[in-house]
Amino acid sequence: xxxxxxxxxxxxxxxxxxxxxxxxxxxxxxxxxxxxxxxxxxxxxxxxxxxxxxxxxxxxxxxxxxxxxxxxxxxxxxxxxxxxxxxxxxxxxxxxxxxxxxxxxxxxxxxxxxxxxxxxxxxxxxxxxxxxxxx
Amino acid sequence: xxxxxxxxxxxxxxxxxxxxxxxxxxxxxxxxxxxxxxxxxxxxxxxxxxxxxxxxxxxxxxxxxxxxxxxxxxxxxxxxxxxxxxxxxxxxxxxxxxxxxxxxxxxxxxxxxxxxxxxxxxxxxxxxxxxxxxxxxxxxxxxxxxxxxxxxxxxxxxxxxxxxxxxxxxxxxxxxxxxxxxxxxxxxxxxxxxxxxxxxxxxxxxxxxxxxxxxxxxxxxxxxxxxxxxxxxxxxxxxxxxxxxxxxxxxxxxxxxxxxxxxxxxxxxxxxxxxxxxxxxxxxxxxxxxxxxxxxxxxxxxxxxxxxxxxxxxxxxxxxxxxxxxxxxxxxxxxxxxxxxxxxxxxxxxxxxxxxxxxxxxxxxxxxxxxxxxxxxxxxxxxxxxxxxxxxxxxxxxxxxxxxxxxxxxxxxxxxxxxxxxxxxxxxxxxxxxxxxxxxxxxxxxxxxxxxxxxxxxxxxxxxxxxxxxxxxxxxxxxxxxxxxxxxxxxxxxxxxxxxxxxxxxxxxxxxxxxxxxxxxxxxxxxxxxxxxxxxxxxxxxxxxxxxxxxxxxxxxxxxxxxxxxxxxxxxxxxxxxxxxxxxxxxxxxxxxxxxxxxxxxxx
Numbered sequence: 084x085x086x087x088x089x090x091x092x093x094x095x096x097x098x099x100x101x102x103x104x105x106x107x108x109x110x111x112x113x114x115x116x117x118x119x120x121x122x123x124x125x126x127x128x129x130x131x132x133x134x135x136x137x138x139x140x141x142x143x144x145x146x147x148x149x150x151x152x153x154x155x156x157x158x159x160x161x162x163x164x165x166x167x168x169x170x171x172x173x174x175x176x177x178x179x180x181x182x183x184x185x186x187x188x189x190x191x192x193x194x195x196x197x198x199x200x201x202x203x204x205x206x207x208x209x210x211x212x213x214x215x216x217x218x
Numbered sequence: 219x220x221x222x223x224x225x226x227x228x229x230x231x232x233x234x235x236x237x238x239x240x241x242x243x244x245x246x247x248x249x250x251x252x253x254x255x256x257x258x259x260x261x262x263x264x265x266x267x268x269x270x271x272x273x274x275x276x277x278x279x280x281x282x283x284x285x286x287x288x289x290x291x292x293x294x295x296x297x298x299x300x301x302x303x304x305x306x307x308x309x310x311x312x313x314x315x316x317x318x319x320x321x322x323x324x325x326x327x328x329x330x331x332x333x334x335x336x337x338x339x340x341x342x343x344x345x346x347x348x349x350x351x352x353x354x355x356x357x358x359x360x361x362x363x364x365x366x367x368x369x370x371x372x373x374x375x376x377x378x379x380x381x382x383x384x385x386x387x388x389x390x391x392x393x394x395x396x397x398x399x400x401x402x403x404x405x406x407x408x409x410x411x412x413x414x415x416x417x418x419x420x421x422x423x424x425x426x427x428x429x430x431x432x433x434x435x436x437x438x439x440x441x442x443x444x445x446x447x448x449x450x451x452x453x454x455x456x457x458x459x460x461x462x463x464x465x466x467x468x469x470x471x472x473x474x475x476x477x478x479x480x481x482x483x484x485x486x487x488x489x490x491x492x493x494x495x496x497x498x499x500x501x502x503x504x505x506x507x508x509x510x511x512x513x514x515x516x517x518x519x520x521x522x523x524x525x526x527x528x529x530x531x532x533x534x535x536x537x538x539x540x541x542x543x544x545x546x547x548x549x550x551x552x553x554x555x556x557x558x559x560x561x562x563x564x565x566x567x568x569x570x571x572x573x574x575x576x577x578x579x580x581x582x583x584x585x586x587x588x589x590x591x592x593x594x595x596x597x598x599x600x601x602x603x604x605x606x607x608x609x610x611x612x613x614x615x616x617x618x619x620x621x622x623x624x625x626x627x628x629x630x631x632x633x634x635x636x637x638x639x640x641x642x643x644x645x646x647x648x649x650x651x652x653x654x655x656x657x658x659x660x661x662x663x664x665x666x667x668x669x670x671x672x673x674x675x676x677x678x679x680x681x682x683x684x685x686x687x688x689x690x691x692x693x694x695x696x697x698x699x700x701x702x703x704x705x706x707x708x709x710x711x712x713x714x715x716x717x718x719x720x721x722x723x724x725x726x727x728x729x730x731x732x733x734x735x736x737x738x739x740x741x742x743x744x745x746x747x748x749x750x751x752x753x754x755x756x757x758x759x760x761x762x763x764x765x766x767x768x769x770x771x772x773x774x775x776x777x778x779x780x781x782x783x784x785x786x787x788x789x790x791x792x793x794x795x796x797x798x799x800x801x802x803x804x805x806x807x808x809x810x811x812x813x814x815x816x817x818x819x820x821x822x
Contacts, residue, residue, distance in 0.1 A: 095603055101610040108617050139599065164606075187602045188609035188646050 086112035087202045088130070092122040093137040093150065093164070102135075102194075109195055119143030125150055131159055131199045134196070138165040138176065138184075146176060153180040158208055160201035164189065228562050232568035234403050245812045253561040257613045262552050277541070287529075289510035292523055293494035296438070298429060303426060304385060307400050307418060308516075310340060313412050315404040323348050323414070330357040342422040344397060349375070349413040360417065362392065378403050378413055388420050388440075388448040388781040392668075396420045398448075398456045420457070422450045437524040440514075448519055463499055463509065463524070485637045495723045498527070576781070582718040583778050598649040605642050612638040623793065649689040663810055666708060668699040668740050669733055676731070682720060689728040696735030701808040707782050708806075711790075714779040715744050715802045722800060724749030739808055745801045759792060 089111045093099045096117055103115040110116075116122045120143055122134070134152060138145030151159055163176045163184035176184055182201040185193060232247035289339050314332060319425070323330050333346045345360020353370025369375045378384035378401040386399040401415040427438050427449055439451035454462045494512040510523040596800075601767075616635040620626040625632075669692075675688060684691050719729050723746050734741045751759060751766075760765045760780040783790040787807050794800035 096609045098603070098610055101607065103613050105610060105617055107620070155581065186646075188606035188642055191523050191610075191613045 086110065087198065088116070089114045089135060089208060090122065090125065090131040090133075091135045092109075092117075092119065092140070092145075093135075093144075094118060094140040097141045105191060106195075109191075111198065118150075119145070119148035122148055123155075126152065126156060126159070130156065132205050133182075133196070134159055134161045134199050136161050136163050136181075137187075138163050146179065148180050149176060149181055152165070158205055158212075160173045160205045162197045162201055163175075229416065230565050230568075232564055241591045249566050251560055251564045254564070255556055258556045258560070259553060262556065263549055266545065266548060270541060274538070276807065277537055280532060282530065284456065285531055285534070286508060286510070288319060289496055289508055289523055289525055290494050292432070292436060293496075293510040293512045293521060296427070296523075297494065297512045297514050297521050298427060300423070300440070300519065301517070301520060302477070304400070304514070304517050305423070306340075307342070308383060308385070309415070310336065311400060311402040311414050311416055315402060320348075320404075320406055320412055323412075323627060326357075326611065329357050333359050333436070342418055344417040344419050346417075347415045349415055351411055364392065367392075374399065374401065375413075383516075386443040387518045388423075390458065391417075396448075398653075420560070432523075433529070435526050435529060438522070440519045440521055442518050443520065454524065461522075494524070499524070517754060562598040580781065583781070593681070602646065603651055605645055609639065609642045643785055663702055664705060666703045666705045667702055668701060668708070668742065669694050671705060671708045672712055672731055672742065673735060675709055675716055678713065679720060684718075685724045686727075688720065688723060688726065689732045691728075693732045694732065694735075695732060699733050699740050701740055701806055702810040703786050703806060707786060710778050711782050711786075711804065712742070712744075715777050715804070718775065719744055719746040719748065721798070722746050722750075724748070738807075740806050742804045743807075743809075744804075745799060747799040748797040750798055750800055751792070752796050755791065756794055760790070808817075 089106055091099060091102055091106070091113060093115070094117050099117060100116045103113045106113045112128075114125065116125055119157060120138055122136075126134075130197070136145050136148060136152075140148075145163065145165075149163070152159055152161060157180075158183040161176075161180070163181050164187055165176075182204065183197050185197060221358065223820050227277050230251075261734075268469050276295075279338075282738075287654060291307055296603075308474075314336075318328070318332070323332075329346050329348070333343060336343050336346075345358065345362070345364070347355045347358040347360070347364060349369055353368055353375050355364055355367045355369065357739045358365045358367075365527050374384055374386050382403045384399070386401075388396050388398045390396060391399075393558070397417050397420055399415060401413050403413050405411045407614055422438060427440070430438055432438055434452075436451045439454065439455055440448040441461050442448055447457055447459055447461050450457045451461065494510055496510045499507050506527040508523075508525045508527055510525070511520055547646060576692075616639070619628065619631055619635065625735060676692060716729070716731070723729060728747045730743075730745045732743045732745075734743070760776055764777075780790050782808075785805055789805045789806075791814045792800060
């Protein structure tokens with residue numbers, strides 16, 4: 084089975100490195116970027132199945148990146164990570180088309196499960212689109 | 219006790235309001251009220267009193283003058299009448315002596331004819347007599363046999379010799395019947411003289427006085443200068459008795475006067491002149507009377523009228539009653555209006571102040587909560603980031619142990635990693651709860667399970683409870699204690715109350731929380747066995763700025779809590795017994811009930 088391509092976006096370098104390593108060890112094809120701009124740049128060159136996106140970042144906020152992603156690559160699924168315990172930002176993200184959200188610090192098992200679910204939903208989405216095209 | 223109850227019932231709310239010296243906005247309402255009542259009453263009632271007093275005096279004077287006027291008139295008229303009567307008799311005698319010479323007068327039979335002539339045309343003469351200069355009655359006609367009687371030793375004889383004319387007082391004399399005498403001295407040619415003496419029936423006087431037609435209660439009579447009645451009086455004694463009048467001024471009764479003092483009788487009464495005078499006297503029956511009197515010209519007689527004041531002053535008394543009654547009613551109604559208006563206005567000020575204070579508290583509270591919310595959100599986010607890193611690093615460590623042959627079996631290393639991850643979880647739970655408490659400023663109506671809220675709060679205080687070895691019991695009575703309310707604010711309410719309970723109990727104390735579910739409402743009872751609250755503090759416990767903790771307390775905790783419970787449409791009550799503990803009861807409606815009041819009877 085092909086590895087799921089995951090992009091992690093977080094401006095906290097240490098967190099980024101660690102989570103990339105841990106996701107890689109769980110069999111994902113992972114890349115990490117430290118800013119929203121880098122994320123969008125990289126995505127214009129490569130396509131990713133799932134983006135794990137920190138909502139609170141210094142330069143470009145997570146929600147803006149999310150909007151951009153959904154505009155350009157609607158099939159790419161986004162799992163949000165947030166430091167806010169409030170559901171509000173999460174719900175706002177969901178309304179903008181994010182797949183789901185997790186509150187930091189999240190359990191690795193939860194994150195992995197969410198990534199799998201996101202990837203599955205993307206596959207289903209692509210399948211549907213293919214069928215439409217074939218017809 | 220009954221009066222106290224009534225006073226308590228009508229006492230306005232602000233009366234027992236504590237004076238907050240540190241709160242310039244809160245006044246001393248009692249002082250304002252007193253000042254208002256005093257000033258307004260003074261300004262309103264003083265002119266009324268002054269005017270009433272002036273009117274009273276003026277009316278009294280006028281009416282008294284009006285009352286005394288008829289008496290004066292009666293006195294002067296009667297005095298004139300009686301005077302005229304006496305003058306007429308005197309003139310008649312003078313006419314007789316001037317038109318009959320001495321020898322005719324002493325001629326037997328002549329006097330009889332004169333007497334019958336006089337009586338047929340004038341009437342009133344009882345007898346006539348001629349007395350010579352030795353005092354011997356040499357000629358007499360009348361019902362008695364007084365011919366030859368010697369009067370020279372009698373007082374009146376000397377007087378008539380001196381003054382030529384003499385009108386006697388009424389006396390009984392030889393005939394033992396009240397009468398008086400008019401005597402007239404006439405000179406004969408040469409040095410000799412004789413006296414014509416006529417006795418006049420007092421009946422004439424009586425008739426004269428009766429003809430005045432006075433009211434039955436009014437007494438008119440004549441007295442002499444010694445206070446001896448000359449005509450019968452209706453109420454003050456009989457003829458020739460001493461008149462029974464209580465003289466004004468010093469407590470002297472006319473009947474107590476010694477004959478020597480009685481010379482002053484007319485002076486005492488002020489009837490010394492022919493001018494009529496009037497004065498007030500006390501009757502034997504303790505009712506005041508007016509006495510009018512005047513001296514009758516050329517006679518020893520004083521005319522007196524005694525009239526009961528009641529008749530004359532009836533109008534005045536009626537008017538006085540009206541005046542006093544009107545004033546009393548006015549003063550009472552003015553006072554009532556002032557009292558109720560002052561009470562109403564000060565109550566309004568008081569209520570407005572209370573409202574303003576509570577609005578200020580609410581704003582303060584809202585601001586406080588908002589800043590705490592921002593702070594907590596910031597803290598939570600800032601802490602969550604490093605926590606996330608620790609979490610990931612520890613997770614990576616554990617992953618690495620898992621892949622390595624060498625470490626995967628090392629229980630100790632694995633358990634260290636696990637405990638790090640577990641601690642991070644706990645930390646994140648704390649930050650999450652911190653946010654949960656701080657965030658809700660506006661009410662968010664949602665379905666809330668009250669038992670979860672209470673459990674959360676108890677969980678928050680768990681460490682302290684363990685540390686102080688407190689016994690905390692949670693009892694849930696009834697199924698599914700669910701209601702529509704705001705979780706965050708409920709958490710704050712219970713945190714506050716349970717925190718207070720923690721503060722009230724000693725170490726190893728006991729706190730019982732009981733949740734009872736009813737169809738309409740949920741009741742949460744938080745009982746502790748702590749120090750309790752003194753009764754005088756109990757009624758002020760929900761007042762803002764009331765604290766027993768001195769510098770350490772803000773006095774806002776329970777007032778905010780109370781405000782929150784009310785905002786959530788609930789009710790908060792407290793019972794306490796000093797030394798035994800306190801019970802706080804929170805009642806919450808289960809239905810959506812914004813700002814409503816709990817009509818439920820939940821304190822059973």
